[in-house]
Amino acid sequence: MTQPLLQTTAVAKTFGPVVALRAVDLSVAPGEVHALLGANGAGKSTLVKILTGVLRNDSGTVAVNGEPVVLHSPTEARARGLAPVYQDPALIRDLTVAQNLRLTGVDPGDVHRELAAMDLDGLDLDEQVRDVPLPFLRMLDLARALVFDPQLLILDEITAALPPDLSERVFAIMTRWKQRDRSVLFISHRLAEVREHCDMCTVLRDGRNVASFHPGQEGGESQIVAAMLGEASAGVRDVARERRAARERDEEEAPRLVVRDLLINRQDAGVSFEVRAGEVLGLAALEGQGQDRLFEILSGNVRAAGGEILVDGQPVAARHPYDAIRRGVVLVPSNRLMALLPQRPIRENIAVPLFNRLRRWGPINAGRERRQVAEAVTRLSIDTRAAAQARRLSGGNQQKLTIGRWLAAGFRTLLLFDPTRGIDVGTKHQIYDLIRELADGGAAIVMFTSELREIGLVCDRAAVLHNGAIVAELPPTASETDLLTAAHGLEVTAV
Amino acid sequence: MSTAVADPAIRDWRQLLVDRPAVALTGVLLLLYVITGLFAPGMFTPNGVRSTLLLACPLAILAASQTLCMLTGGIDLSTVMTANFAAYVAANQSGQGPVVALGLALCVGLAVGLVNGIGVGVFKVNPLIMTLGMASVLLGVVTVGLVGDGFLSGSTRLLPVLRTVASGTLFGPVPNNVVVWALVGAGLIFGLSRTGLGRAIYAVGDNPIACRLAGVRIWQVLLAVYVLSALLASLGGLLFSGISGSVGPDQTNAYLLPSVAAAVIGGTSILGGVGGYTGTILGALILTVLNRLLLTLDTTEAFRQILYGLIVLALAWVYVRLTGQRGS
Numbered sequence: 001m002t003q004p005l006l007q008t009t010a011v012a013k014t015f016g017p018v019v020a021l022r023a024v025d026l027s028v029a030p031g032e033v034h035a036l037l038g039a040n041g042a043g044k045s046t047l048v049k050i051l052t053g054v055l056r057n058d059s060g061t062v063a064v065n066g067e068p069v070v071l072h073s074p075t076e077a078r079a080r081g082l083a084p085v086y087q088d089p090a091l092i093r094d095l096t097v098a099q100n101l102r103l104t105g106v107d108p109g110d111v112h113r114e115l116a117a118m119d120l121d122g123l124d125l126d127e128q129v130r131d132v133p134l135p136f137l138r139m140l141d142l143a144r145a146l147v148f149d150p151q152l153l154i155l156d157e158i159t160a161a162l163p164p165d166l167s168e169r170v171f172a173i174m175t176r177w178k179q180r181d182r183s184v185l186f187i188s189h190r191l192a193e194v195r196e197h198c199d200m201c202t203v204l205r206d207g208r209n210v211a212s213f214h215p216g217q218e219g220g221e222s223q224i225v226a227a228m229l230g231e232a233s234a235g236v237r238d239v240a241r242e243r244r245a246a247r248e249r250d251e252e253e254a255p256r257l258v259v260r261d262l263l264i265n266r267q268d269a270g271v272s273f274e275v276r277a278g279e280v281l282g283l284a285a286l287e288g289q290g291q292d293r294l295f296e297i298l299s300g301n302v303r304a305a306g307g308e309i310l311v312d313g314q315p316v317a318a319r320h321p322y323d324a325i326r327r328g329v330v331l332v333p334s335n336r337l338m339a340l341l342p343q344r345p346i347r348e349n350i351a352v353p354l355f356n357r358l359r360r361w362g363p364i365n366a367g368r369e370r371r372q373v374a375e376a377v378t379r380l381s382i383d384t385r386a387a388a389q390a391r392r393l394s395g396g397n398q399q400k401l402t403i404g405r406w407l408a409a410g411f412r413t414l415l416l417f418d419p420t421r422g423i424d425v426g427t428k429h430q431i432y433d434l435i436r437e438l439a440d441g442g443a444a445i446v447m448f449t450s451e452l453r454e455i456g457l458v459c460d461r462a463a464v465l466h467n468g469a470i471v472a473e474l475p476p477t478a479s480e481t482d483l484l485t486a487a488h489g490l491e492v493t494a495v
Numbered sequence: 496m497s498t499a500v501a502d503p504a505i506r507d508w509r510q511l512l513v514d515r516p517a518v519a520l521t522g523v524l525l526l527l528y529v530i531t532g533l534f535a536p537g538m539f540t541p542n543g544v545r546s547t548l549l550l551a552c553p554l555a556i557l558a559a560s561q562t563l564c565m566l567t568g569g570i571d572l573s574t575v576m577t578a579n580f581a582a583y584v585a586a587n588q589s590g591q592g593p594v595v596a597l598g599l600a601l602c603v604g605l606a607v608g609l610v611n612g613i614g615v616g617v618f619k620v621n622p623l624i625m626t627l628g629m630a631s632v633l634l635g636v637v638t639v640g641l642v643g644d645g646f647l648s649g650s651t652r653l654l655p656v657l658r659t660v661a662s663g664t665l666f667g668p669v670p671n672n673v674v675v676w677a678l679v680g681a682g683l684i685f686g687l688s689r690t691g692l693g694r695a696i697y698a699v700g701d702n703p704i705a706c707r708l709a710g711v712r713i714w715q716v717l718l719a720v721y722v723l724s725a726l727l728a729s730l731g732g733l734l735f736s737g738i739s740g741s742v743g744p745d746q747t748n749a750y751l752l753p754s755v756a757a758a759v760i761g762g763t764s765i766l767g768g769v770g771g772y773t774g775t776i777l778g779a780l781i782l783t784v785l786n787r788l789l790l791t792l793d794t795t796e797a798f799r800q801i802l803y804g805l806i807v808l809a810l811a812w813v814y815v816r817l818t819g820q821r822g823s
Contacts, residue, residue, distance in 0.1 A: 301708065322710035331708060339708060341701040343768045352698050355691035356710035361719075363690050405709065 003066045005030045005183045006051070006082070006152055011060035012207075013046050020046040022207035023060065028152065028200075031181040033174050035194045035215060038204035039228045039450075039484075044187055047204070048156050051185075052084040053077035064151070081151030085158050087288065089141040091129045097140060098125040106144055114143035118169045135162050142170065153177055154185045159193060160288045171197050189286040191221050191488045203227035225484050229452075253277065254313055256444035257329070257413050262297065262307035264290035268468030270307055275413070275444040280435060282459030282476065283448040284483050290468040291448050292334070295417045298446070299331035300324030311413065322356055328412030332402050332419055334448075339402040342391035346382065347373050349390045349401050353409035376404035380434065396427030403434070414438060416447040420454065432458045452480045516762040520777035523810065527784045534791040541668035547783055549661070549738060552672045553578075555779035556731035557750050558757035559683055560724035562775045565758055566687070567700040567717060568767030569615060569622030571724045573629035574754060575747045577607045578732025580633050583640075585733055586651040586742040593656045600729050607633065608725030609718070616717030637744045651742050661737030672734055679727070683772040696720060700767025753782050756807055781810070 006028040013021040021043045028034045038044050049055040051062065053071035061068050064080050071077045074084075091100045098108040108125050115121055120143075123136055132140070138158055145153060155174075159167045174184045174197055188194055194201060194215050201215040203224060211227040214220065256277045261270035271294060275281045285291045296302045298309065300318030309316050311327045318324040321331070330353075333339050341349050350373045354360060377384060380400040383393070390401060399419060406414065416435070420428045435458050439445050449455060455462045456476055464472040464486040472486040482492045528547075532538035538547070557574050564571040585600035607629060614625040640647030663671045687693035695716045698706050703713055731750075736742045755765075761778030763770025785806055789799045 299708065320710075320712060321708050322712055325710040333708060337702075339705050341698050341705055341768065343701050343764075344697055348694055348697065351694060352706065352709040352711065355695045355698075356712070358715065361690060361692040361695070363685075364694070366689070 002029060004028060004063075005032075005065060006185075007063045007066075008047075008051075009061045009063070011047065011050060011057045011062065013043075013050060013055060013057050019207055021050075021057070024204065024207070024209050026202055026209060027212075028183050028185060030183055031178050032200055033178055033184045033186055033198045035198040035201035036185055036187045036204065037194065037201055037224055037228065042204040042228070043207040044204055045156070046207075048084060048154055048185075048187065051077065051082055051154060053082075078148050078150070082154060083145040083148045083150035083152070084154040084156060085138070085142045085145050087157045087160065089137045091137060091141075093130040094128065096126050096128050097123075097132060100129060101125070101144065104144070106147055110147045111140070111143045114146045115139070118143070118173070120169070135166055138162060139166060139169070142173065146173070150182070152183045152185060154187075156187045157189065157288065159188055159190060167193070189488060191215075191224060192490065194224070195220055205230050221485075221490075222481070225481050228484070229480055256312060257298075257446070258308075258310040258313075259298070260308040260310070262294070262309065263305035264293045264297065264468045266305040268305075271465065271468065271470055273463050273470055273473075275446055277412075277442050277444050278439050279461065280439050280445040280447060280459045282455040282462045283446060283465055284452055284455060284462055284487050285448065285465035286487050287450075289465045289487075291465055292417070294465070295331060295333070295415050295448065298324070298415055299329065301331070325353065325356070325409075325411075328410075329415065330406045330409075330411040330413070331415040332399075332406070332417065334417040334421060336395070336398045336402060339405075340390045340398055343389055346377070346384060346387045346390060346393075346401060350376050350405050350408050353405055372408040376407040379407060380404045381430065396423045399423055399427070399431070403431070411443065413444045413446070416445060418448055418450050421450065452483045455483060456480075517773050517777060520761065520774060520781065524777055524781050524784065527781060527788065531784055531788040531791065534788065538787070545664065545668040545670055547780070547787065548668070548673045549670050550786075551779050551783040552670075552676045553731045553735040553738065553747065554750055554753055554757060554783060555676055555776055556679060556727055556734060557747065557754040558761075558775045558779050559679060559772060560727040560731070561754045561758045562683075562761070562763050562770065562772055563696065563720050563724050563727070564622065564626075565700075565755075565763050565765055566696050566767055566770055567720050568703075569717070569720070570626065570755065570765070571611070571721065571728070572623065572626040572751065573607060573611065573633060574626075574724065574728040574731070575751045576630040576633035576637075577604055577725050577728040578735065578747045578750075579742075579744055580607075580637055580732070581729035582732035582736040582742045582746070583637060583647055583651070583744060585657070586653055586736065587647050587649060589652050589654045590650060593654050596654055597656075597733070600733055601726060604725040604727075604729030605722060606725075607728075608722030611725060612718035612721035615721060616714035634744075641744060653736060653740065653742065657733055657737035658740070659737075660734065661740075672738070675730075675734065679730070680772060680776055687771055692716070692719060697768055700764075700769075702768070753779075757782050760807070760810055782807070 004027040006026070008024055008026045010023040010025065011021055012023055024043065024047055036044055036047070046055065050057045053074045053076050062071065063069065064082070069080055071080065101108045101111055112121065112125060115123055118139065120139055123140065129137065142158065155170070158170055162170065174186065177184050186198055198215050200212065201224065202209050202212045204210070205228060210230065213223065215224060253276055255274040257275045260272050262272070263270050268290065273281065283291060293302065297304045300321040300323050303319070311329060316324065316327055341352065351369055354369070380403065382400045382404060383397050390398060393401070420431055423431070435445060435447065447459065459476045462474045462476055462478060462483060463470045464474065464483065466487060466489045471489060472492060474482060474486065474492070486492045528538065537543045557578060560571050560574050581600040581603040584603050585596045588596040588599050611626055611629055614620040615622045637647065639645055660671045660675060665671055665674050687696065695711055698711065699713050699716045706713055732747060735747050739746060757778035758770070758775045759765060760781060761770065761774025761776070763774060785803065789802055792799065
């Protein structure tokens with residue numbers, strides 16, 4: 001057997017208490033297009049960063065052409081023949097494309113030649129980066145990587161936001177690289193692409209490589225999905241399910257929140273869905289399908305490119321989160337750093353929304369405030385031992401604070417973005433119970449989750465977001481396999 | 496062995512200083528006062544206390560406007576120019592009676608504050624740049640007003656009421672000035688801890704993104720803060736003119752950096768979200784006593800400046816060491 005071009009052995013990486021990679025063995029042969037797959041948080045990005053010299057592995061070895069290497073910087077990685085194309089090209093928006101290229105020591109002429117080879121010589125390199133559409137920037141980044149003539153081209157979800165014609169050009173490059181006996185490490189959530197263009201795939205789960213096989217073989221797709229989900233896919237389905245069954249749904253009632261043809265990006269097909277009072281709608285999506293922006297739009301933080309949002313039948317055109325909050329629509333963001341006042345005490349953290357109106361700027365009714373805060377603290381069983389500064393609280397307690405804030409301030413529609421990310425199992429279950437309780441109390445809830453299991457645990461309905469559009473609505477009983485299949489933009493057959 | 500026993504005690508002590516910085520600052524103030532008293536025995540007489548309070552007063556009021564701005568993560572470099580301008584306007588218009596003259600002086604503050612607040616809050620200009628620019632504009636305006644038949648030319652008779660406030664005493668060694676300061680201080684301390692606006696000020700300084708998501712319109716908070724800041728600056732200018740007995744286009748300029756230093760020594764984070772006016776009061780007193788101490792030394796002004804700077808740095812360093820607080 002020939003020597004692998006790239007070989008990692010037991011590569012591990014931790015960030016403080018968080019284990020990103022436990023032990024990854026990856027082997028890419030020369031002339032091979034190798035897919036790196038895994039669910040969100042499985043460790044793909046960390047591995048790529050290690051291979052490109054952005055991060056250092058804590059243990060394990062990386063070998064290129066059989067020779068162990070330690071990559072201290074992206075420049076060093078490039079010198080070894082490893083060149084990445086990232087999801088978000090790192091370019092300075094206020095400079096022209098050519099200026100950006102020169103900054104990184106790349107001759108714009110070379111890049112232009114590579115672009116011309118891809119039939120993209122229409123791109124003017126003297127344009128400011130801010131004026132160039134994102135898909136072209138990705139292609140530009142690809143051309144820049146090709147200039148280095150790398151042994152191993154690392155494509156991190158490059159096709160995620162490319163129109164089909166540009167994707168085809170990427171595949172053509174992949175084929176060309178293969179013919180030259182060089183290799184490509186291809187990361188994509190689109191299983192159809194992986195099947196068609198990759199010779200080999202390695203699936204990561206929980207920071208380990210769990211399977212490597214030829215994805216094009218019979219049943220390859222289901223094998224990938226099974227490997228990504230692992231044993232856990234058997235799933236625990238309990239409390240919430242029973243409650244859901246017991247709840248009588250009043251179909252006559254008008255929906256609380258209606259979203260019609262909402263354009264997350266201008267070129268999208270548009271998102272449409274409805275949520276009723278007392279209902280939890282689960283949103284499933286792979287990374288980068290527009291879910292972050294969708295929640296920001298719904299919460300009034302950014303404006304949509306088009307479409308309509310109706311709350312209780314009335315259209316809302318929020319210019320500020322305040323407008324959405326007045327209509328009872330509140331957001332619990334994914335990133336707790338976006339919601340917390342880290343240096344302020346629990347009480348003030350919970351009370352923030354109480355002072356968002358000018359007429360509440362006067363003296364505080366201390367008794368009333370204490371009561372409202374105490375109620376939220378008890379209901380969420382927030383641990384108040386480190387009450388003086390929110391940053392000293394555990395992740396779970398911080399998340400409870402950001403939910404508790406809205407319990408104190410009142411709301412009618414709750415937007416939860418991945419509410420249990422990075423939270424321990426016990427607290428997760430408390431949050432599931434709370435979500436069901438709030439829904440039973442008449443709230444309408446939209447919850448995005450990157451943990452598909454949660455759809456079955458807490459939701460009444462699942463909607464699948466793909467490429468800025470809802471591509472499927474499934475019952476909560478849908479299997480994770482079905483959800484994942486739909487999330488990849490594929491047809492679900494067995495519903 | 497002994498360290499193992501002492502360890503938790505030290506930690507408790509430090510924790511106390513972190514939670515109650517005023518305790519440590521009061522200690523520093525008393526110590527410094529006693530040391531100064533050893534060199535200048537006048538410090539222990541009622542008159543010594545009175546002059547210390549009197550001198551600390553304008554600094555503390557100007558530092559109040561810094562405290563407010565710093566709590567939101569900003570700064571106001573136009574305070575002293577606003578103070579100068581307001582005091583000058585009051586003296587220039589004193590012929591029209593105290594109500595009109597003082598009213599106009601406060602209008603100066605209101606106008607400056609509105610412009611700063613709109614710049615920082617609505618147009619999101621960096622507060623450093625906005626207020627620095629404002630200071631420069633105000634200097635120009637005052638200069639133009641003073642040249643030839645400018646709008647500030649003519650009489651600069653101090654309002655009698657300002658003299659009375661500066662020279663009179665209410666009881667014991669407490670000057671009237673300090674009564675004004677006490678009212679302002681009480682209002683600020685209550686306002687910051689017990690009103691919705693106060694909460695919003697801390698929240699905006701701690702995490703503007705979180706505030707926005709909670710529906711707080713940050714520009715409103717910033718506008719209120721910069722208006723309050725400029726009004727306090729006008730008040731500080733008026734009080735200072737009473738103490739000095741005259742007005743001048745640059746008379747409070749030397750207070751600019753001490754006003755920031757008083758707030759910082761008092762434990763207000765320049766990055767926002769942490770601090771309060773209690774600490775600033777103590778910070779202003781500490782700096783005033785320190786100045787007095789240096790004056791007792793028989794040395795040149797330049798050397799005093801060097802010592803002053805070094806002691807302020809040392810104080811800040813000790814404070815950070817003790818409380819474990821960092822700038823970031």
